[in-house]
Amino acid sequence: MLRKLMKHEFRATGQIMLPLYLILLVTAFGSNIAGRWMIDSQISAVSLLGGFMVMAFAIAIFAACLMSFVLMIQRFYKNLLQDEGYLMLTLPVSIHQHIWAKLIVSVVWFITTLFVLFLACMVVAYNVRFIQEFFGVFADILRGLQKLKISEALNGTVIILEFLVLIFLFLAAFSLQFYAALAAGHSLPNHKMAYSVGCFFVFQFLVQFLGTMFLIGLSKSPVFRFLSNWDPSAIVAIHTGLLMMIALVLVYGAIFYIVTIFFLKKHLNLE
Amino acid sequence: MPALECKELCKNYGRTTALDRLTFSIEPGRIVGLLGPNGSGKTTLIKLANGLLTPDAGYISVCGCAPGPQSRKDISYLPERTAIPIWMSAKQLLDFYGDFYEDFRRDAAEEMLAHLNISPSQRIKQMSKGTREKVQLIVVMSRAAKLYLLDEPIGGVDPATRDYILSTIISNYNPEAAVVISTHLIADVEKVLDEVLFINQGQLVLQAGVDEIREEKGMSVDALFREVFKC
Numbered sequence: 001m002l003r004k005l006m007k008h009e010f011r012a013t014g015q016i017m018l019p020l021y022l023i024l025l026v027t028a029f030g031s032n033i034a035g036r037w038m039i040d041s042q043i044s045a046v047s048l049l050g051g052f053m054v055m056a057f058a059i060a061i062f063a064a065c066l067m068s069f070v071l072m073i074q075r076f077y078k079n080l081l082q083d084e085g086y087l088m089l090t091l092p093v094s095i096h097q098h099i100w101a102k103l104i105v106s107v108v109w110f111i112t113t114l115f116v117l118f119l120a121c122m123v124v125a126y127n128v129r130f131i132q133e134f135f136g137v138f139a140d141i142l143r144g145l146q147k148l149k150i151s152e153a154l155n156g157t158v159i160i161l162e163f164l165v166l167i168f169l170f171l172a173a174f175s176l177q178f179y180a181a182l183a184a185g186h187s188l189p190n191h192k193m194a195y196s197v198g199c200f201f202v203f204q205f206l207v208q209f210l211g212t213m214f215l216i217g218l219s220k221s222p223v224f225r226f227l228s229n230w231d232p233s234a235i236v237a238i239h240t241g242l243l244m245m246i247a248l249v250l251v252y253g254a255i256f257y258i259v260t261i262f263f264l265k266k267h268l269n270l271e
Numbered sequence: 272m273p274a275l276e277c278k279e280l281c282k283n284y285g286r287t288t289a290l291d292r293l294t295f296s297i298e299p300g301r302i303v304g305l306l307g308p309n310g311s312g313k314t315t316l317i318k319l320a321n322g323l324l325t326p327d328a329g330y331i332s333v334c335g336c337a338p339g340p341q342s343r344k345d346i347s348y349l350p351e352r353t354a355i356p357i358w359m360s361a362k363q364l365l366d367f368y369g370d371f372y373e374d375f376r377r378d379a380a381e382e383m384l385a386h387l388n389i390s391p392s393q394r395i396k397q398m399s400k401g402t403r404e405k406v407q408l409i410v411v412m413s414r415a416a417k418l419y420l421l422d423e424p425i426g427g428v429d430p431a432t433r434d435y436i437l438s439t440i441i442s443n444y445n446p447e448a449a450v451v452i453s454t455h456l457i458a459d460v461e462k463v464l465d466e467v468l469f470i471n472q473g474q475l476v477l478q479a480g481v482d483e484i485r486e487e488k489g490m491s492v493d494a495l496f497r498e499v500f501k502c
Binding site for chain 2: 001004007008011012015079083084085086087089090091092093094189265266267268269270
């Protein structure tokens with residue numbers, strides 16, 4: 001059922017995100033043309049048009065980033081807490097599956113947006129020499145990697161994976177903070193959106209307050225004394241740091257996941 | 272096994288009592304009118320059966336299961352408002368129902384859509400409010416469910432559409448299932464009902480067969496409703 005929920009979630013969001021990506025790539029191509037032949041033109045109308053084309057690309061970047069963020073909130077709100085909720089929440093699926101479907105699809109769009117932005121920047125900067133230089137850097141990296149020991153190559157790969165996992169989890173946990181605020185705010189009879197905004201800021205305050213208290217507590221604990229006296233190698237220190245951050249983000253996400261489930265299961269209040 | 276059963280069911284919204292120790296059961300194969308004035312608790316009861324609300328006390332079950340993903344396989348629910356996603360086309364809506372409900376009869380739905388001259392590629396948002404309601408009813412009635420919960424299916428529509436809705440319900444429901452129709456437009460639904468439940472201020476006032484009411488009280492359900500709920 002999760003797969004089916006995700007299929008329809010991608011269908012709903014794809015009709016907004018895919019045209020946006022197309023616009024982003026087209027405006028990137030326009031910016032490339034503008035940069036090559038138009039902006040420095042002696043004819044002021046052509047130069048102005050080139051400027052507008054670059055501006056359109058900047059707006060498209062902003063729109064793609066904003067929309068992937070807005071969609072994450074809007075889909076949860078509209079699909080589960082508004083009229084569509086009567087259909088979605090009476091499907092033979094659990095609340096957990098609903099949350100996971102929304103979460104996974106949101107994170108996939110975040111990552112795709114980053115990838116398309118990178119692609120668009122490549123399109124803007126495209127000329128033969130640039131691409132040759134860009135892939136030349138890759139070739140240098142590959143030559144460097146061949147000189148590495150197996151342990152160093154393995155550690156490097158694991159660090160990159162840990163970093164990607166951290167980004168993935170942080171995006172999911174941050175989305176869950178929004179979901180929890182919306183679910184809590186919409187459990188009340190009136191002024192649901194105002195309460196949701198209020199809940200978000202209360203949650204944000206609590207995260208910062210409890211996070212600071214945790215760090216203060218940690219600085220006085222035996223763990224801190226152990227870490228102070230610990231003298232690891234750079235690689236081990238990076239691994240430890242990343243794993244600790246992953247653990248903290250997991251706790252942060254799990255708390256908001258539980259809050260979201262609690263309000264949707266026990267205090268659902270569709271109008 | 273009853274299609275829908277409640278025992279001492281209670282639900283409060285803050286200090287307001289919506290349902291107060293409601294006890295009844297509905298057997299399969301019956302078309303039941305859930306009748307009561309506005310604010311009597313009809314929609315709350317249907318939401319509780321769907322698991323959209325949690326009871327404060329008591330027990331509610333659908334085909335022997337407490338509300339949850341399992342019981343939702345047995346329920347075909349028509350909410351009082353249009354809940355189908357308006358970005359979908361009619362075909363995508365059928366895909367959606369087909370994906371989530373094993374008992375969805377796609378051929379029946381396609382036939383009913385064709386009867387209304389609705390193209391599969393037409394988007395829901397391009398349809399009028401009345402057509403959206405008909406499409407929602409079509410997908411709900413195209414399921415071979417064990418319990419149909421229809422919340423105000425004929426509220427706010429013209430008399431011709433009411434006739435269409437009632438004939439769609441009667442000609443498409445699973446005969447082994449129970450159909451619960453919540454409404455206060457009794458005169459229109461009376462002809463299709465086997466049984467009625469009168470509820471007022473969250474309490475059961477009467478549960479009786481329609482024929483029984485006519486024979487014993489010598490009046491129509493509509494007349495009895497007017498007498499019971501006289502202001």
